[in-house]
Amino acid sequence: MHAPRTAAAGRTASPATARLINDRLALQLLQSEGPLTAGQLKSLTGLSRPTVADLVERLQDAGLITVVGESGAQRRGPNARLYGIVADRAHLVGLDLRTHSVTVAVADLLGEVRDERTAPVGPDDTPGTAVSTALAVMDKSLAAAGAHQPHTIAVGAPGLVDPATGRLGGTDWIPSWHAALVGELRARHAAPVLLENEVNLAAIAEQRDGAARDRDTFVLLWLGHGTGAAVVLDGTLRRGASGGTGEIGFLPVPGTAALPTASGCDGGFHSLAGSAAICALAAEHGLPAAPGTGPGTATAPPSGAAAGTPSAVADADAPPAEAVVRAALSAGDTGAAFLDALAARLALGVAAVCAVLDPGCVVLGGEIGRRGGEELAGRVGAQLARLSPLRTDVRAGTVGGRAVLRGAVLAARDAAQDDLFTPTG
Template identity: 80%
Template sequence: MHPPRAAAAGRTASPATARLINDRLALQLLQSEGPLTAGQLKALTGLSRPTVADLVERLQEAGLITVVGESGAQRRGPNARLYGIVADRAHLVGLDLRAHGVTVAVADLLGRVRAERSAPVAPDDAPGTAVATALAAVDAALAAAGADRPHTVAVGAPGLVDPATGRFGGSDRLPTWHAAVVAELRARTSAPVLLENEVNLAALAEQREGAARDHDTFVLLWLGHGTGAAVVLDGTLRRGASGGAGEIGFLPVPGTGALPSATDCDGGFHALVDSAAITALAAEHGIEPPPDGVPGDGPLADAPPAEALLRTALAAEDTGAAFLDALAARIALGAAAVCAVLDPGCVVLGGEIGRAGGEPLADRVADRLARLSPLRTAVRAGTVGGRAVLRGAVLAARDAAQNELFAPAG
């Protein structure tokens, strides 16, 4: 690892600013590399020994790092102390709001999940009942993690989120209780409550820990109950002017027999690749789910029916291959449109269906895409799958908390 040298910051910045930059760099290294000695921090940052000694003392006094052990001594003298981040300095809460329920994860400052709870919401539950169910899941997860209150909360949900206000953009197709849960969380806690589109959070998870770790520019194509996309350009998530970047379900494509409208995406790309459309396509090819179904990889028992069909098709022979080819041709239509506009270089097939299809489906989409677009584009199966939204919410909460805590006063 070759991090940027921090020592140069002191030549152009004020002493207080230089200290802040150096402290943050040291904390980032302790997060990414694990516990380090002062000597290792000196080598990785390029800072002088006295400067490292000062920042270690500051960060200890701020309660951000502590001695977690000793390194094995190879030379004369006592073992060097190992310093690590105080993970319990902050408890982070991530929520994945779905139409059928909510899943909550409570993590520490390093993003390690300490407790998780899921709660289903019935279709006929009143909004107030659904909100109470969601809040009870939050409380239960916090209690299980031994936390009395969260430091930061991040919520992932379907629909537009206005980047300027951090609130839902509004849609008649979304559960009304989602907005009520966010409002209640903001009302009952002083902690920041961040709201983000679910597919954007899934992209964050794939970017940090999944299939896009080696790509600064990529598009996540979400295939689950519904369809969506997330756009990451030069390492930055792009939300669009109104939060609508990636609303690929509204993309007009051939084969739907209709056109989408401002209020209905049923004539768009959504009509080709959502779970219901894939289920119908599977039936045309004689693909039927196993009698007992196939458990999904999401945190709730609400996996899209098409997920089981993808897994069945992969186990079949000729009929399965024909179905996968037909589905890949549909997916490639949307991917080709994205590539023509953005040239992302990489498309990740995310969501429960994208992960269920795995590399066999991704390879088929790549082959079909190569026939439709002159731009070289890798197609990969998502590796985080149905849990990507929840994991992305935890990572977003961690980023926000670290932005605040990793800037201790000089």
């Protein structure tokens, strides 16, 4: 008697291992394809009819799938039953933390958002007040979604996330309530709380739902208040030994008056491509200044991947350069000259990344990257072709203003499915 050959692995396995692999394969197909009949599962998996019947029974007993309808207008009976994942088997929470706001989304096991809401955080709020605000809006969102307890919580925040400890740090400018909130979530809930850099989550969203859907390897260049990058190689997000992969703001580049230091990225790529630098470049080209860019305006945060602040939930969180780029797109020759100069700056950072990683694809994300769209992406691509022999497709991000939140929901969904899609028996 031979050990079974699993549809997923294509190699011999113990009966118990074969069941787990086949069950997971069926669940992944039900997620990606939608409800399926037993016959369709048999065709897609290559498993025998009895094996499919057994796994359907196991998954129903585990509460993971159920009959959701019938297939075909004429057919009735067991063979026509459509099986689908029980979406309410688990509820997920994604949080997007900004300087002046928090946005919460509650989703089901399939990643479909059931409720989403935002709460402002005042500039004079104490850390305790900010944490209370965030917890209150999360509780309201859970109640509106009909969820009692979350299965998994994923938090997107600026800053370095230490891979060894899972703690937030690495920069002085990060609001203290961010780390306090993560600690409170872990203390209050039995659910796992995943903490991830916001730019990394935005890359996950672009990979699953956006401009990088057809790419296993790409770099997301984040253009917001500051600059950052996320690196995906062979389908895997790379964080680095200290969580600092993508700290592109510290990259030494020509065209700056100084060099970056261990304590600040002024003089690095940040000094060319951060929001304040872009506003200054616009002024040189005669474009009107965006609100909030005059004397006394706060400077961009001194960090690379940590410095990007994904699309604004509130005006207070939006980088002024977003308005400048928006104006340039309709400013005729003056706007075109500014966009060309900006593209030349951005191409310096992109060329350096490509020389090391050769990703083949760079996505311009963040508020500024998305606002510039294909107009800016095309210009960066043309400049890059002059600097590098490596063929690189430069694209504009397409996920939109909820990239970090969407990435948090997807990360929570992946973690929950890893847990639940491993039925026993």
